[in-house]
Amino acid sequence: MIKVNNLTKIYKKNNLKGTNFLALDDVSIHIKQGVTLGLIGESGCGKSTLGRAILKLISLDKGMIYFNNIDITKYSQKDMIALRKDMQIIFQHPDTSLNPSKTILFSLFEPILIHKLMNKNDALLEIKKYLTYVGLKEELLSRYPHQLSGGQIQRIALARALILKPKFIVLDEATSMLDVSVQAQIIELLNKIKKELSVTYLFISHDLDLVNNFCDEVAVMHKGNIIEKGKVSKIYNNATNDYTKKLIEAFKILAK
Ligand SMILES: Nc1ncnc2c1ncn2[C@@H]1O[C@H](COP(=O)(O)OP(=O)(O)OP(=O)(O)O)[C@@H](O)[C@H]1O
Numbered sequence: 001m002i003k004v005n006n007l008t009k010i011y012k013k014n015n016l017k018g019t020n021f022l023a024l025d026d027v028s029i030h031i032k033q034g035v036t037l038g039l040i041g042e043s044g045c046g047k048s049t050l051g052r053a054i055l056k057l058i059s060l061d062k063g064m065i066y067f068n069n070i071d072i073t074k075y076s077q078k079d080m081i082a083l084r085k086d087m088q089i090i091f092q093h094p095d096t097s098l099n100p101s102k103t104i105l106f107s108l109f110e111p112i113l114i115h116k117l118m119n120k121n122d123a124l125l126e127i128k129k130y131l132t133y134v135g136l137k138e139e140l141l142s143r144y145p146h147q148l149s150g151g152q153i154q155r156i157a158l159a160r161a162l163i164l165k166p167k168f169i170v171l172d173e174a175t176s177m178l179d180v181s182v183q184a185q186i187i188e189l190l191n192k193i194k195k196e197l198s199v200t201y202l203f204i205s206h207d208l209d210l211v212n213n214f215c216d217e218v219a220v221m222h223k224g225n226i227i228e229k230g231k232v233s234k235i236y237n238n239a240t241n242d243y244t245k246k247l248i249e250a251f252k253i254l255a256k
């Protein structure tokens with residue numbers, strides 16, 4: 001589904017020291033259709049950068065990106081609009097995933113308008129359908145994001161993505177701001193979506209237990225490189241890389 005070859009991203013000197021920062025260092029990765037891939041690694045190692053790069057939300061310095069065997073590396077923002085339907089991202093902070101000055105109804109209408117998917121009446125029916133699908137009530141439609149809980153907002157963000165019937169969703173710490181019980185409910189919803197709507201996920205997370213429960217495979221990132229990738233059980237129990245071993249060990253100690 002997604003193939004990334006030798007991807008390099010350098011953040012140009014916009015920090016105080018005026019030095020460039022190599023955020024992705026020749027990253028290659030293959031995300032197979034229907035496989036939930038976890039992406040772990042310490043803060044700042046480049047996980048979000050990779051997620052955004054795959055969706056072409058940031059510019060790249062080198063490398064190739066294929067989506068279903070189509071080379072999208074040189075796609076312009078305009079070319080990407082059509083593909084955005086198929087490739088979505090859900091961010092970490094519930095408070096930034098929706099426009100604070102727009103009602104929930106507007107936020108759900110917007111993608112349908114942008115992609116000219118259907119007329120207004122059909123759109124309203126579709127919105128209500130997906131709202132129910134993510135476990136929310138119609139009365140939320142007239143509210144603003146600040147009038148919703150974090151869990152409700154992440155459900156809306158998911159409904160907003162699902163309306164476009166995406167094939168691939170990057171979940172960038174999408175549940176990490178939620179408390180444990182709400183997190184469990186969202187994971188359950190993500191599992192339902194995966195089964196019923198055949199969505200492939202890239203699941204970026206700090207929570208190795210969650211990755212263990214939710215993902216089929218895991219990729220370990222360190223300083224802009226993918227250093228190990230494989231079945232979750234194999235990596236967790238038989239990591240070959242020293243850094244991976246340390247990361248898993250540290251998590252086990254913290255989780256105690
Ligand atoms: N727009 C930017 N300009 C300059 N540097 C950036 C920019 N975005 C990210 N970086 C730097 O690139 C590195 C990788 O960032 P990234 O957000 O991809 O890390 P991450 O693995 O997602 O971290 P976290 O787990 O904390 O979310 C970090 O050192 C970060 O400071």
Ligand SMILES: [Mg+2]
Pocket residue numbers: 047048049172
């Ligand atoms: Mg991040």
